Amino acid sequence: xxxxxxxxxxxxxxxxxxxxxxxxxxxxxxxxxxxxxxxxxxxxxxxxxxxxxxxxxxxxxxxxxxxxxxxxxxxxxxxxxxxxxxxxxxxxxxxxxxxxxxxxxxxxxxxxxxxxxxxxxxxxxxxxxxxxxxxxxxxxxxxxxxxxxxxxxxxxxxxxxxxxxxxxxxxxxxxxxxxxxxxxxxxxxxxxxxxxxxxxxxxxxxxxx
Ligand code: DC
Numbered sequence: 001x002x003x004x005x006x007x008x009x010x011x012x013x014x015x016x017x018x019x020x021x022x023x024x025x026x027x028x029x030x031x032x033x034x035x036x037x038x039x040x041x042x043x044x045x046x047x048x049x050x051x052x053x054x055x056x057x058x059x060x061x062x063x064x065x066x067x068x069x070x071x072x073x074x075x076x077x078x079x080x081x082x083x084x085x086x087x088x089x090x091x092x093x094x095x096x097x098x099x100x101x102x103x104x105x106x107x108x109x110x111x112x113x114x115x116x117x118x119x120x121x122x123x124x125x126x127x128x129x130x131x132x133x134x135x136x137x138x139x140x141x142x143x144x145x146x147x148x149x150x151x152x153x154x155x156x157x158x159x160x161x162x163x164x165x166x167x168x169x170x171x172x173x174x175x176x177x178x179x180x181x182x183x184x185x186x187x188x189x190x191x192x193x194x195x196x197x198x199x200x201x202x203x204x205x206x207x208x209x
Contacts, residue, residue, distance in 0.1 A: 001026070001107040002122070003202060004115035007129035008164050008175060009078060010136035010143075012186040016129055016198045017111035019191075023199065024109070029101045031112035031119070032081060034094050036072040037062055039080035049083040052090075059084075059093035075144060075159065082163045085113070088172040095119065113167055116178035125205040127198055128177035131187040133160050 003020055007013040014030055021028035041058035042049055049055070071077065084090050095118075102108050102120040110119060116126035131139075137157035145151045167175040177183060182201045186194040 001124055001206070002102050002120050003107070003109040003125045003127070004120050004123035004178070004181075005109065005111040005127050005129060005198075006113055006115050006117070006175070006177065006181070007111075008136065008167065009160055010140040011129040011131050012139070012189075012191070012194050013111045013127075013129040015191055016127070016184075016194055017109050019195045020198060020202065021109040024107075024202075026107050026109050027101070027104060028109045029098065029111075031094075031098055031110055031115065032078075033067060033069070033072055034059070034062065034097070035081035035085040035090075036077045037066040038090060038094075039077055039084045040072060041066060042084065043077075043080060049080055050087070052087055055084050055087050056089045056093050059090045073147070075140075075149065075156070079159060079163060082166050086166060086170040086172070091172055113175040114173035116181050117176065118173045121178065124209055125202050126178050126181035127184050127201055128181040129184045129186060129194075129198075131185060133157060133164065135187045136160055
């Protein structure tokens with residue numbers, strides 16, 4: 001069973017994906033980390049984020065060492081990942097790895113922006129997780145505060161809106177629900193409520209197939 005989870009930043013998709021993966025004992029890939037790690041390589045070597053050649057070579061050369069999560073999860077890297085994610089050649093360089101992960105015999109859970117539309121359009125379960133920008137900014141603020149980062153709610157809300165716009169308006173694999181995705185709005189749900197709603201979508205899709 002492939003479970004494809006898409007949605008904007010801080011919608012709760014990562015937590016839902018992790019919880020579903022644990023519940024069904026499936027491997028999980030957070031595809032945002034691939035774009036974050038690519039951006040990180042560019043920043044570390046002092047290259048511009050829109051240098052296509054350097055960005056493609058960073059994406060192709062990703063190694064396990066580039067996935068040190070602590071730094072990748074920061075605010076700066078989310079924004080930088082959105083910039084490199086708008087480069088079609090970078091997306092092309094990362095596609096095979098993601099498709100191979102989705103094609104594991106036992107199935108997989110993947111979360112990102114284009115899983116249901118581009119990476120695994122064949123997925124039996126597709127969930128598009130969303131929430132109001134204000135609710136997402138609150139969550140991001142809490143998360144960053146927990147990581148010891150300085151938090152400015154207005155700046156975070158602005159970041160979220162800007163990132164949504166860039167991710168949704170790019171030409172290649174824009175952020176949008178697949179036609180057959182179920183929309184899960186987590187604005188008024190806590191983690192348990194969001195997970196229960198996601199589980200019921202998965203069970204419903206399983207029963208229907
Ligand atoms: O899910 P995230 O916040 O870690 O993603 C960071 C950025 O990476 C996101 O704003 C756009 C890009 N991204 C993408 O273009 N496609 C994906 N499948 C996942 C992330």
